[in-house]
Each structure stands twice: as C-alpha cells, then as structure tokens.
Amino acid sequence: MKSLGSIRRQFSPWNDPQAKPYIRFENITKQFGEFIAVDNLSLSIFEREFFALLGASGCGKSTLLRMLAGFEVPTSGRILLDGQDLHGIPPYRRPVNMMFQSYALFPHMSVEKNIAFGLKQEGMPKAEIDKRVAEMLKLVKLERFATRKPHQLSGGQRQRVALARSLAKRPKVLLLDEPLGALDKKLREETQFELMDLQEELGLTFVVVTHDQEEAMTMADRIAIMDKGEVIQVATPTEIYETPNSRFVADFVGNINLFEGRITGHSDNVVHIATNGGGAQITVENAGAITGNDEVAFAIRPEKIRISSTRPQDAVNALEGEVFDIAYLGDMTVYYVKLDDGQIIRASILNAARVIDDPLTWGDRAWISFRPDAGVVLTR
Template structure:
C-alpha cells in the first residue's frame, strides 16, 4: 500500500488486530427531546492516542465529549473506558478531566493555586501538592508566573494554566473542548505543537473537539469527521485528506474540485470519464468497479492541479478556460479558472521563486492539467 501524505510516528494501534480499544462508544444515541444529537454512533479510541472529533457546529461532537466526561448520559448504547461501562458513574469518579474553551480559571486565585485546586479537593498531602504544582509549572513553562492571577496573563498563558490544572490530577484521558479557539492565529499554531509535545511527554490519551480542520490535521493521530450526529469517516490526517470516502468529507476537509461525468470506458486500473460538455478525463481508480455509463465523481485537491498559459505537451488531462479570480497569499497563489463548460476550477501554485515564469492575470486564457492519479474516485 502506498503511503499517503507525510509519515507520522510509528504509533498506529488501530492497524493492529490484537490491540484493545481504550475508549469505546458502542451504538450510542443521545436525544434532547425530539432532537437527536448523536445517532447510533460507534467509535473506538486507543490508549495514548491523540484523537480529534472534527465537525461543524451542531454535529454532535461536544455532546459526545460531554457524555464521555459524565456531564450527559446516553439515551441508548454504552460508553466503555478501559473495559468499564461508565453509565451511572459521576464525572468526579471518572479517570478523565476536561479542559473547556473558556478555561474556567478562578480569577481570585494565583496560577499555582489554580493548579493546586483539584489536588486539594482530593486530599493530597501538602508537600506532594507543592511538588506536583512545581512539576506542572515547569511542564508548561510558567514557573515565573506562579504568583500572578489570571487577569495578569496573556491568552496563551491562561490556556497553559488551564492545561496544567487539567493534567495535574494525572487523568487517564484528557478531554479538550475547542481548547485553542480563544487564541489568535499565530499563537494557536504555536500552541498546537506544544500540545502535541505535551501529550507525548505525559503519555496520556487526548480527545479534542474542534471545528478547525487545520488544528485537527496538525495535532491528531486520527480524526473522526462528524455530521448530524454520525461519524462520516475515521482515519489519519493524510488518509482523510488524500483518500476521503465521500463527497461530504472531501468538501469538509480542505478545498477540492469535483469533476462529474459518466463512465465512457473502463480499463484495468483507469476510467475514462465524459463530462457534461463532452470533455473527457482519464483517472486512476485503484481497481474500483465502475459500470459503463454510470455516474462518477473524481475529486482533485487544488495543489494537484497545474495552471499554465499553454497546454502541457505531456498532460493526460488538460482542460481549457479563462482566469476568473486570483488570490496572492505570499507562499502560494490561488487561481480560479472558469472552464469553457462553466465549471470553476480552483488551483494552488506554490510561489517557490520570487519571479513567476508563466505569469497569468485576470481574463487570460489558461489550461488546467492534472495527473490521472491526482485525485480519488468517490462513490457517494
């Protein structure tokens, strides 16, 4: 099997048939009156995994997290943690801790007292509390801020205090509900890597809820993409991006171009598609069966498409159109090309050189081209 995307770490228990899931959602349904927030959902998460629940607002991801934390009970189904059914176990008895988007720090307490609060509630001896708090402050690099109160800290520092308080009790599972939503873009990107390093160092299982695709792709070992209370796909970030299993997932994660048409010819590993205007493209379909004249969709990411003023001599698939829009983003330039059949194609060109060899501007005639293996055939 070909590797998709960048190689992450070797940790991949979901590929081991003998590995036992650490967290199991077994046919879980959650209803609020007539509204079904989670619909007969089954999902497994492994120990020490950094797992992301990704979806738009209202898809059920936070409800799933709250049921795992014990703030909500399933209407039907079971949730198991390390083989134990969690039904009826109150939140404070579960070996999990939750970090909220608002951080929920005590404004009248110093940083060290915020971190120590849960340990005091558990009755830990004072010398042990002092050592644990010192360890947590060192872990999140806030030793010099121990005596400050939350209002004297930046947003990123408050986020780290909340994180230190969450892991101070050493839960088996840390739940993070939109943990970076209150941070600005640059700080959010820096904190993503800090969270990854922290999770590796602590060896905990992290389950994060987010609507930010880039955040999930950066941090998670696997991602569950949710819609209307159901899981649409569970896979590693490269698999979700390069091999989506549905149009919904392809559209939701990143940008994508959909070339629709009918099967004109089927070979051993390639399919010739005839589009609505009669234009044809050749795609590799990995052996997927496609009957003659059947409707088919080929999804291609913008960075896999080349834009040029002349038709490339070696192009298997090349379609002509007109430059409709251009966005210069510094590291790349995004082109919107309106094909002669009316379809808008989005293409991203990396600005590897300071001077563009083949400059294109608005209303220029242009060709978009891509390899037969540049995308994926979608059946649904």
C-alpha cells in the same frame, strides 16, 4: 515503500487487529427531546492516541465528549474506558479530566492555587500537592508566574494554567473542548505543537473537539469527521485529505474541485469519466472497484493542478478555459479558471521562484492539467 503522505510519528495501533481500543463508544444515541444529537454512533480510540472530533457546529462532537466526561448520559448504548463500562459513574469518579474553551479559572486564586484546587478537593496531603503543582508549573513553563492571578496573564498563559490544572490529577484521558479557540492565530499555531509534544511526553490519551480543520490536521493522529450526529469518516489526517470517502468529507476538509460525471469505461484499475455539461473526458488511475456507467464525482485538490498558457504535451488530462480571478497569497498564487462548460476550477501554484516563466493574468486563455493519479473517484 511509498507513503500516502508525510508521517508525524510511527504510531498506528488501529492497524493492528490484536490491539484493543482504550475508549469504545458502542451504538451511542443521545436525544434532547425530539432532537437527536448523536445517532447510533460507534467509535474506537486507542491508548496514547491524539484523537480529534471534527465537524461543524451542531454535529454532535461536544455532546459525545460530554458523555465521555459524564456530564451527559446516553439515551442508549454504552461507553467503555479501558474495558470498564462508565454507566452510572459520576464525572468526579471517572479517570478523565476536561479542559473547557473558557478555561474556567478562579479569578481570586493565584496560578499555583488554581492548579492545586482539584488536588485539595481530593484530600491529597499538602506536601504531595506542593510537589505536584511544582511539576505542573515546570511542565507548562510557568514557574515564574506561580503567584500571579489569571487577569495578570496573557491568553496563552491562562490556557496553560487550565491545561496544568487538568493534568494535575493525572487522568488517563484528557478531553479538550475547543481548547485553542480563544487564542489569536499565531499563538494558536504555536500552542498546537506544544500540546502535541506534551501529549507524547506524558503518554496520555487526548481527545479534542474542534471545528478548526487545520487544528485537527496538525495535532491529531486520527480524525473523526462528524455530521448530524454520525461519524462520516475516521482516518489519519493524510488519508482524510488525500482519500476522502465521500463528497461531504472532500468538500469539508480543505479546498476541492469536484467534477460530476459518469463512467464511460474502465480497465486494469483505470476509469474514464465523461463530465457533465461539457462532456470532457478525465482518465483516473487507482480508482478502485468502480462499475460501469456509475454516476460519480472526481475530486482533486487545487495544488494537484497545473496551469499554463498552452496545453502541456505530456498531459493525459487537460481542460481549457479562461482565467476568471487571481489571488496572490505570498507563498502561493491561487488561480480561478472558468472552463468552457462554465465550471470554475481552483488551482494553487507554489511561488517557489520570484520570477514567473509563464505569467497569466485576468482574461487569459489557460489550460489546467493534472496526473491520472492526482485525485480520487467518489461514489457518494
């Protein structure tokens, strides 16, 4: 059986018709005056899932998280957690904990006292607190830093203290609002995998809010793409990337080339598209249920496109143009090819070898080509 892409783990309760959602947003709307932050949104999240809310600033993702935490109250609709309606339950009574981007550590307290703070507020016996704090320090690998103050730690270490404090009360759900935003790129990448390993080890449900596409694609089992208070698509990272359901999702996640055009023929799940402008013909396999003469967009990722100085003899889809720009990125080279109809296409070529057999440079005539199953047809 072929897979659409690589599989991180064998975990997909959303594909089981008998599986019950652990968190359920039902027709949630949140208004601030005249502004609608979340608009009649419904969404299901499953137990032990690492779920990401991804979108641009102002799309409603943080508002949704804050409503789940109890810091905001829905204008209408309801939120269920493990079958329980959360309406009227204050934040400190909910079996969730929230980790903020700022970490909000107490500067005058040591690492161990920061972690113990919430447990003391709950009146847990001292012996149990000490045991739980020791467990958390070991979990986040900060045993040697227990007596240090936050200002004596690096950004990554402060992030782990905040994580340990959030996990110390053993919540059913951990909410993370832009948790890695304060870290530098390399540390952020390392911490993503630490969070994934930690989530799987603890068996908790994680819900993370981020505007960083790579962060969501790396960590999450599924991603909800949000825009203007609505969910546009919910799917696995591979499905979001390879089979976006709209122009918005295709353009929002990763780099994409879009050919606007009209269906000129279809048969046996194969469609033919005449592109706007130059009228070039594109043949697409596995296009789904497309009716005749529809206005559509053909979306294809840059790495699915080949580039050469001559037309490949085996190419079903091939278009000619001129090399407009080149970006050498080390692991890959990105070519921008201006087609004869004026459209600029981006092609990413992996630098698997040090020597290039068919070198191209600025101003060269070039052919771009791609397989009939390399992209998707979008109707909206």
